[in-house]
Amino acid sequence: MTVSEYIFNFLQKKGCDTVYMVSGSSAMWLTDALQRNQGLRAVCCHHEQAAAMAADCYGRTRGIPGVCLATIGPGATNAITGVAGAFVDSSPMLVLTGQASSRLIRYEMDTGIRQHGTQSLNLEPIVSPMVKYFACLLEPGDIRRVMERAWREAMDGRKGPVWIDVPVDVQNRQVPEEMEGDDQAAEKPAAAVDLRAIAQGLAQAERPLVLAGGGVRGAGAAELLERLCRTLQIPVATSRGGIDVIASDSPYFVGRPGSYGDRASHFAIQQCDYLLILGSRLSVSTTGYYPQRFGQNAYKVMVDVDQKELSKPDVPVNQRISLDIKEFLEGLLDCCPELEPADHGTWLAHCREMRGRYPNVLPGYAQERPLNSYHVSRLLSRCAPANCDVVVDTGSVCNIVSQSWELKDGQRYLISGGLSAMGFWAGAIGAVQEGRQVIALSGDGSVQMNVQEFATLRYNRLPVKLFVFHNSGYMLIRHNQHNYMNDRFLGVGPDSGLETPDFCRVAAAYGLDSCELTDGDDLEGRFREILGKDGPFVCQIRVQEFGELAPKIASRVMPDGSLKAAEFDDLYPFL
Numbered sequence: 001m002t003v004s005e006y007i008f009n010f011l012q013k014k015g016c017d018t019v020y021m022v023s024g025s026s027a028m029w030l031t032d033a034l035q036r037n038q039g040l041r042a043v044c045c046h047h048e049q050a051a052a053m054a055a056d057c058y059g060r061t062r063g064i065p066g067v068c069l070a071t072i073g074p075g076a077t078n079a080i081t082g083v084a085g086a087f088v089d090s091s092p093m094l095v096l097t098g099q100a101s102s103r104l105i106r107y108e109m110d111t112g113i114r115q116h117g118t119q120s121l122n123l124e125p126i127v128s129p130m131v132k133y134f135a136c137l138l139e140p141g142d143i144r145r146v147m148e149r150a151w152r153e154a155m156d157g158r159k160g161p162v163w164i165d166v167p168v169d170v171q172n173r174q175v176p177e178e179m180e181g182d183d184q185a186a187e188k189p190a191a192a193v194d195l196r197a198i199a200q201g202l203a204q205a206e207r208p209l210v211l212a213g214g215g216v217r218g219a220g221a222a223e224l225l226e227r228l229c230r231t232l233q234i235p236v237a238t239s240r241g242g243i244d245v246i247a248s249d250s251p252y253f254v255g256r257p258g259s260y261g262d263r264a265s266h267f268a269i270q271q272c273d274y275l276l277i278l279g280s281r282l283s284v285s286t287t288g289y290y291p292q293r294f295g296q297n298a299y300k301v302m303v304d305v306d307q308k309e310l311s312k313p314d315v316p317v318n319q320r321i322s323l324d325i326k327e328f329l330e331g332l333l334d335c336c337p338e339l340e341p342a343d344h345g346t347w348l349a350h351c352r353e354m355r356g357r358y359p360n361v362l363p364g365y366a367q368e369r370p371l372n373s374y375h376v377s378r379l380l381s382r383c384a385p386a387n388c389d390v391v392v393d394t395g396s397v398c399n400i401v402s403q404s405w406e407l408k409d410g411q412r413y414l415i416s417g418g419l420s421a422m423g424f425w426a427g428a429i430g431a432v433q434e435g436r437q438v439i440a441l442s443g444d445g446s447v448q449m450n451v452q453e454f455a456t457l458r459y460n461r462l463p464v465k466l467f468v469f470h471n472s473g474y475m476l477i478r479h480n481q482h483n484y485m486n487d488r489f490l491g492v493g494p495d496s497g498l499e500t501p502d503f504c505r506v507a508a509a510y511g512l513d514s515c516e517l518t519d520g521d522d523l524e525g526r527f528r529e530i531l532g533k534d535g536p537f538v539c540q541i542r543v544q545e546f547g548e549l550a551p552k553i554a555s556r557v558m559p560d561g562s563l564k565a566a567e568f569d570d571l572y573p574f575l
Contacts, residue, residue, distance in 0.1 A: 003140050004033035004171045007096065007164075010147045012039040015064050019043070020051040020430060022078075024071020026119065027098030029171035034069065043429060043460060046452040048075050050423070052082020053450075054430030056091045057414055061389055061431050063220065065092040065154045065162070072098050073119035076165075080127065081421055086161045087130045088418030089241065090218050092154040093161035095131075097123065102138050102167040109136070123165050133162040140173040141180075148182035157324075158306040159218055193321050195331040196338070198276075198301055203341035205274035205299075208234045209254070213286075214241025214417065215279015215304060219325035222246070225278065228329055231336050233344040235351045237265040239280045240402055244413035248406040254351045259285045260399035260552045263358035263571055268351050269295050270569040277302040277317070279325045281309045283418070288553050289565035291315045303328050360403045360551065369519045373397070373469055373543045376523065377404040377441070380467065383527040385437055386410040391428040393442035394420040396476040397469050399549055401441050423449025428464045429456055437531065438463060444470045444500040444540075454510035457536035465530055468503050468540045471547070479549060484557055493545065507538040514538040 001009070007030070011019075018041045023031050034042050045051040048070045058066030070079050076097045086093045099105050100117030107113065108122045115121065128134050133153035135146045150162040202208045216225055222245045229236055229252040236246050237254045246253050255265030269275065275298040280286060282302070287294040291314040301319045304310050310320040321328065365375040377400055384390070386408040392401050392415045407413060414431065416424035425442035432438050447468050457464055473493030481489050489496035507514035517526055517539060530539055554572035555563040566572065 001175055002029065002033065002172050003137070003143050003166065003175055004029045005037075006143050006175050007147060007166075008033050008037045008040055011067060011094070012037060014151060016067055017041060018058060018430075019067045019069050020045055020054040020058070021069035022046070022048050022051055022071070022075060024075050024098060026072035026100065026168045027069060027075070027096075027166075027171075028168065030069060030096060030098060030166060043456065045426075045429065045456050047450060048078035049081050050426035050429065050450045050453045050456070052079040052093070052095065053085065053416075053421075053424055053427035055093045055095075056082055056086040056089070056430065057389075057391060057427035058430035059086065059092040059159070060089075060414055061412055061433065063092075065094040065151070066430055067094045067096065069096045070098075072100060073121050076121065076123055077126070080130070081419070083127065083161050083163070084130045085416050085419040085421050085424070087132075089416070090159050090214060091161070092159040094150060094154060095161060095163040097163070097165050098171065099123075099136065099165045099167045101169045103169075105136060105165075105167055106138060123163070127163050130161070131163045132160045134165070135163075136165040136167070137170055138167065140170060141176045143175055144179040145182050152182060152184070158215075193323065195328070196335045198319075199332050199335035199339060201274055201299065201301075202234060202276060203232055203336075203339040205272075206342065207272045207347045208232070208274040208276070208344065209268055209272035209298070210234055210236045211239065211257075211269070211275060211277045211280055212236055212242040212245045213239040213278060213280025215325050216242055216245045219279065219305070221326040221329050224326060224329035224333065226250070226252075228333060228336075231333065232339075232341050233348055235268065235348055237268060239283075239286045240415060241417045242280065243402060243405075243415075244407060244411060246407075247409040249408075251348070251352065255355060256402060257286060259288070260403055260549060261571070262360050262403060263551055264351065264354035266569045266571060267354055270297065272298045274298055275300045278328075279304060281306075282312070282315050287315055288568035289555075290568060294568060368544070370545075371517075371519050371541060371543045373400045373471070373547050374404045376469070376541055376543060377401045378406065379523055380439075380441075380527050381405040381407070383524060383531060384408070384411070384439055385531070387435065388412075388437045388439055389414065389428075389431040391415075391425060391431055391438065391440045393425040393440070393446040394422055395443050395446055395474065396471070396479075396549060397441055397443040397446070399476070400469075403551075422446040425466060426450035426453045428466070429453060429462060432462050432464065438465070439531075440464055440466045442466065442468055443475065444468055444472070444503065445474045445498075447503060448500060451506060454507060454512055454538070458511045461535045463534065464536050465533075466536070466538045468538065469543050470500070470503065470540050471543050472545045473498050473500060475545065475547065476549070478546065482546075484563070503538055503540045512536055512538050514540065516540045516542065518542040
């Protein structure tokens with residue numbers, strides 16, 4: 001068995017069924033081994049960034065590493081954006097790259113010379129800061145240990161990407177019959193945490209609240225969180241990364257806080273007296289610009305598997321617990337039968353009343369012309385099926401959809417959270433799986449970043465429905481230049497150096513079916529028709545070029561040029 005055959009046999013035995021790739025000469029034996037492996041499907045993308053983003057979404061939706069195969073040099077560096085996104089969003093991924101011969105790359109590694117082979121780059125110092133494990137495989141006998149270590153690192157603790165670089169002369173070498181495996185790291189001792197005290201604190205608090213982040217879903221603990229909320233009658237707010245841990249119609253759902261959040265969740269966070277923070281890194285986009293006053297009336301308990309996130313000093317936290325979220329919730333639920341919880345009915349009713357009083361999507365949006373993006377997003381969410389994966393690109397579309405999408409039980413909601421990378425819609429390629437629909441939403445600017453993947457959708461007949469919010473450029477940046485640069489526009493639309501195409505014509509060039517929707521069309525009827533189609537489809541929607549994004553944490557420009565943000569619970573438009 002060759003090294004390349006071993007790699008893909010290993011991945012197949014672990015449960016992987018798809019590899020996202022762009023072929024290249026220095027990955028020739030890897031590519032051939034993949035082609036001959038009957039248990040794996042290769043999806044050939046047209047850019048390594050898209051292949052990595054697809055592997056990211058595969059990892060999130062399947063719970064095991066998505067696999068990206070690329071070639072030497074520029075093939076590897078093209079994948080970096082997708083890998084960095086998976087790193088900050090805790091998505092398990094395995095990247096395989098071809099490399100120059102072991103003699104050449106060894107010389108590069110030993111001497112630090114810029115290059116000693118055509119296209120070759122020493123990748124370790126470039127990618128190590130954004131992966132959990134990197135190995136350049138110089139000896140065939142190391143392949144078992146390297147693969148086992150890579151899999152363990154991708155899956156253990158805070159999940160993330162790993163990278164294996166394989167020189168072209170090593171790829172087709174025979175592996176020894178006897179090889180050493182990975183020396184498993186010693187198990188961490190159980191954290192000394194008094195879970196009963198925390199359960200008691202939640203149960204007896206007058207106004208308890210859970211802030212759930214992406215770590216809940218990453219730990220496979222969404223159902224446990226629902227059980228806890230139901231048992232103790234506790235409401236839940238979700239960060240952007242945690243949107244899909246609870247359905248929008250749940251009686252325990254409060255809202256989604258952040259720079260572009262909603263009033264109900266912001267009020268609840270500032271009013272609660274006990275805040276349990278689960279798997280959220282408390283980024284500025286979640287806490288606002290005065291983190292020291294975030295949840296200022298609450299006793300705060302933060303649980304995260306990553307000690308570095310717990311060590312951040314930004315938000316004053318009373319108790320920090322380094323523990324897997326699933327293990328933590330299981331332990332907490334074990335304590336619940338012994339408790340006598342306070343009556344949280346009045347607090348729950350108050351949170352629900354705030355949600356109803358302060359909607360993000362106002363009734364008048366439906367009558368606006370051109371189309372209001374919030375109205376479009378809300379209507380599409382109501383038409384979307386429950387067995388659906390929703391992939392949302394970045395920019396104004398991410399803010400709008402994250403504020404307005406009504407998440408159904410069973411849906412997944414995937415964004416480029418920490419990196420906020422344009423072109424993330426292409427990750428929808430990796431979300432495709434039998435029996436589930438995939439909806440991708442993107443702005444016209446972001447679609448351009450991976451527009452070549454229209455060919456991948458067409459060739460593979462992937463059932464991705466791409467909805468393009470066409471607002472003639474970069475609406476979020478247009479707002480920034482309007483608010484803070486006195487309308488000195490540059491690079492945001494046709495009047496400032498940037499023009500986006502008619503994506504129906506682009507879709508036609510790639511052989512994809514498409515349509516355009518605008519004001520006056522029966523949106524609900526057309527949405528249901530599009531979602532009922534087989535195969536890929538591109539729907540371009542003409543929306544307002546300068547539609548307001550709200551609610552939001554607004555900032556004012558001070559006389560010295562600095563920005564002063566409003567308080568966390570004082571969202572614009574100001575009440």
